[in-house]
Amino acid sequence: MASKTDTEVIIGGKVFTLSGYESEEYLQKVASYINNKIADYNKMDGFKRQPLDTQNVLLQLNIADDYFKAKKQVEMLEGQLSDKEKELYDIKHELIATQIKLENTEKNVKNLQSDISEDSRKIIQMETELKTLKK
Known part of the structure; x- marks a missing residue:
């Protein structure tokens, strides 16, 4: 497990000590946000004229809004990723099926070429026999 990090940050002009298992850079980034x-x-x-507790609630609501929008975007992206993974699986399956068809077709071509060669050999043999009979 990562070690706990304590770092001092300034938020709203006040110094706070943040503790967590994240890096100091991350904690500073949160404070900066x-x-x-x-x-x-x-x-x-209009914001500055609000009482301090109202200002804090408005900030909290805005941050929560950012969070839920980011969460929704992550869910959308995860859905797209899942769709792409399924599409990739289908394409791989199709590729394998096509490769099998190609191998079978190549095998059939070889068999047909062999049959043609055998038939050509038989034709030549029969023509030779026919010439021999005609003499």
Whole structure:
């Protein structure tokens, strides 16, 4: 199991110590995401006029919205991946069936070529016998 990481981050101008099994870079990235959300909302006059607890709830709702949209996109992509895997399986199955048909066709061609060679040999033999009988 990975070792636990403790790192200090700044969120909204305050220093927090985050702990987790993720890398320090990841924890900093999370803090940066939160800071960007706060900065985006602070650009809106209507947001700044709201009480602090309302601001926090709006930020939490926005982050939850981002999460659910990302989760929905992941589910959609997983569905597409599953469809592509099924399509790939079907194509591989079709390829194998086609290869088997090709092998059988090649075998039939060899057999027919052998039959033609045998028939040609018989024709030559019969023609030779016919010439011998005519003499």
